[in-house]
Amino acid sequence: MEILNEIKFTVPSLSVNESTARAVVSSFIVQADPTVEELSDIRTAVSEAVTNCIVHGYRNSQGNIEIVVRIMPNREIYIKIKDNGCGIADVQQAMQPLFTTAPEEERSGLGFSVMESFMDRLTVKSRVNKGTTVTMRKKLSVHGS
Amino acid sequence: MKINIKSENGTAIAVLNGEIDHHTAKMLRTELDKFVITMQPDVLAIDFSGITFMDSSGIGLIIGRYKLVKECGGQLEIRSPQPYIRRMMVLSGVERIVKII
Ligand SMILES: Nc1ncnc2c1ncn2[C@@H]1O[C@H](COP(=O)(O)OP(=O)(O)OP(=O)(O)O)[C@@H](O)[C@H]1O
Ligand SMILES: [Mg+2]
Numbered sequence: 237m238e239i240l241n242e243i244k245f246t247v248p249s250l251s252v253n254e255s256t257a258r259a260v261v262s263s264f265i266v267q268a269d270p271t272v273e274e275l276s277d278i279r280t281a282v283s284e285a286v287t288n289c290i291v292h293g294y295r296n297s298q299g300n301i302e303i304v305v306r307i308m309p310n311r312e313i314y315i316k317i318k319d320n321g322c323g324i325a326d327v328q329q330a331m332q333p334l335f336t337t338a339p340e341e342e343r344s345g346l347g348f349s350v351m352e353s354f355m356d357r358l359t360v361k362s363r364v365n366k367g368t369t370v371t372m373r374k375k376l377s378v379h380g381s
Numbered sequence: 382m383k384i385n386i387k388s389e390n391g392t393a394i395a396v397l398n399g400e401i402d403h404h405t406a407k408m409l410r411t412e413l414d415k416f417v418i419t420m421q422p423d424v425l426a427i428d429f430s431g432i433t434f435m436d437s438s439g440i441g442l443i444i445g446r447y448k449l450v451k452e453c454g455g456q457l458e459i460r461s462p463q464p465y466i467r468r469m470m471v472l473s474g475v476e477r478i479v480k481i482i
Pocket of ligand 1: 292294323346348441
């Protein structure tokens with residue numbers, strides 16, 4: 237399908253880049269005229285995915301996080317967030333609400349549930365020792381402006 | 382991210398301003414825990430009115446403080462979250478364990 241506009245950027249896995257990623261993605265998406273709530277949903281989903289790359293993917297290491305955002309026809313937003321970190325052995329289990337491998341760090345296993353409920357579609361592909369790719373889609377509402 | 386804690390007659394009010402994510406949660410956790418452990422407030426109220434963003438890291442922060450305050454014999458309260466932040470609290474189920482005013 238035709239892509240109306242696209243941004244690709246890479247940030248190192250520093251926790252300060254959680255807010256960098258949110259800010260870049262939301263300023264790019266503003267051109268598609270999302271509602272305040274849709275923009276908040278997307279910002280939160282991006283924050284969850286990027287935080288997971290930093291906290292889990294690059295747990296004992298550092299690496300790059302690749303982010304792609306596309307504006308598609310029919311007001312659909314496509315977002316891909318990829319790390320080359322440790323990967324997830326059992327993706328289905330990882331996506332269960334409240335499942336976490338880091339409870340001692342006050343993680344509560346809600347990240348994937350948040351991405352799922354704030355976006356329309358969520359796909360997680362992962363290979364152990366290769367990395368994890370999260371793709372999300374959300375269709376923006378049609379509203380007068 | 383800014384935090385300001387005032388205490389009056391056993392009630393402590395922590396006023397937060399900014400965005401809560403994994404990056405900023407660390408500092409908030411340190412500051413809040415230092416206060417709770419030394420001052421042992423009867424009530425710790427966290428004022429969320431100045432919070433403009435929160436993801437699941439904020440949920441972890443709230444649950445962690447809820448446990449610590451309870452251990453110290455006190456009670457945790459969340460005050461004035463903006464509608465969008467409140468939605469995260471409802472979605473995650475924390476509104477069932479922490480009082481939100
Ligand atoms: N990019 C990633 N690389 C490796 N493991 C991951 C990645 N993302 C998620 N995981 C695994 O999936 C689990 C669930 O992720 P999820 O975001 O739902 O919860 P969490 O990060 O543990 O807690 P929370 O997001 O509530 O702070 C994580 O505990 C981790 O084991
Ligand atoms: Mg997470």
